[in-house]
Amino acid sequence: MATHDQTDHVTESAEEVVGWETRLRYFLNSDFVRSSPYWGIPFVLMGIAVYGGIGYNLAISFTDYSGLGTPDYSSLDFEMYTQALSSDAFLAAAQNNLVLLVVFTTVCLILGLFLAVLLDHGIRFSEKFQTVYLLPMSLSFVVTAQLWLWMFNVESGILNLIVTTFGFAPVDWIGNPSVALAAVIFALVWQFSGYTMVVYLAGLQSIPDDQFEAARVDGASTIRTYLRIIVPQLKEASVSAAVVLMVFALKAFTFLYALVGRYRPPNGTDILATLMVRRAFKFGEWAYSAAIATMLLVMALGVIGPYLYYQHKQGSL
Template sequence: MATGDTTESTAVPTEEVVGWETKLRYFLNSDFVRSSPYWGIPFILMGIAVYGGIGYNVVISLTDYAGLGRPTFSNFDFEMYATALSNDAFREAAINNLVLLIAFTTVSLALGLFLAILLDHGIRYKDKIQTIYLLPMALSFVVTAQLWLWMYNQENGVLTIIVTTLGFEPIDWLGNPEIALASVIFALVWQFSGYAMVVYLAGLQSIPSDQFEAAKVDGASTTRTYLRIIIPQLKESSVSAAVVLMVFALKAFTFLYALVGQYRPPNGTDILATLMVRQAFKFGKWAYAAAIATMLLLLALSVIAPYLVYQHRQGSL
């Protein structure tokens, strides 16, 4: 019995050790480990440069760093966040950010859907119209801003010529705070509505034509068919296009910088990104700017996170 007990007590650990060694051997020979020299270094560099920078920015926002010398990390607080939330300029910029985000995305989706339905009906010069509406997206923010800066010129811009020809007074499109943000949104819609059009057009072409024929047989009008049958099936297209458009709206700093000028007095087009850069580089309030950047990051995550959760539930992630 003693010998049997000894045999059993030594056999179990041996099996555990062999199993652990086998798992380790499989792991070391896996594609994940063998490919690590190729993806490991870029992954580490990206982690340091991107996520390390984000973390450092959050730390700076908890200090009173003014951009000169080294920041002191002895006293952390949320003073900069409290200052931002109580500041009128910050609240105005945040509201403008939300208006830009919602209005630009909504109008781009609506216009893109309308154009996609027209093209799906096989109108004449379909390919040419599709190219014309998609071409602006190939332009950079700076090129688009310069184009619209010329068109909005109060003295000799195209829109000014049209307005004066119709007998109206010239309009200061970018200098009037009441219409400046709308002018920015209009230019952005011009650039990106073509993207929404292509996404919706792909969604429309994936819907079987039998549904159109069945609705026609049942006596449903074209408008009713689209509203009750076709458009509800474009949910995936709407979600994916909306997320991309909202990301472009959050990246509109370059466009605004080139269109209205970063260091001019705010004219109703200030958003969180422009306010952040102005506070950092013009006034030297680096901790305050870092706090604004952190809140802008949270705004971006509030857009991306629900989409990722949605994709995960759909089995796409």
């Protein structure tokens, strides 16, 4: 009897070994393993350069590192975070970020939708207008900033030439804190409204023409048709475009850096990204800047996270 039990045990062990060997062979022959030479190296490099950098930045933010020597990790605390949250410069930059995020995103969405409706409605030269509207988006932020820096020039800028033509005094668009942020938002809307127009235009062209015909038969006006029937169906386009615009509004460093100047004192246009770079490279406050960078990351995740959850609920992820 014992011999029979031992035989069954040996048989089961052999079957388990064969099963593990089969699963291992199947795993080694899977597409995941066979494609690893192609995605493995980029995955490791991205992990080191991106996520490793994020982790290192987070670690520095808990120290008092000034950019020289080796950070002291023996006493980690939240001093830089409390210092930032109690700083007037940080609060002013965060407020500008919020204004930029809300106003810039809202105006871009509304203007982009308006342009998309015009083009979808078949206005004359619509294809040429579409190219003209989208052209600013193809320019780099540095080129756009230099263009608007010339247009905002107090003495020879085209905007002040128009203003003085109507008898008004020239405006210091960049140097005056009361109008500088509005000037920046205006320039950014000029560059990004073409992007939102294309997103909305793609959404409009995916809506069947039968809905327009049915609304026209029912006696609905064109404006009422768009407001009640068409625009509610552009929810997906609105959400995706809004996320892109809000993320850019949080980190619009390149544009402001090129427009306002390298180390120019704050003039009402400071955002968290420009404050972070200035405090690191001009004042050597690397730990303080690392804390700002971490809070910027949290804010960006606060924008992207709900969008990813929404996409997951919709079955798109």
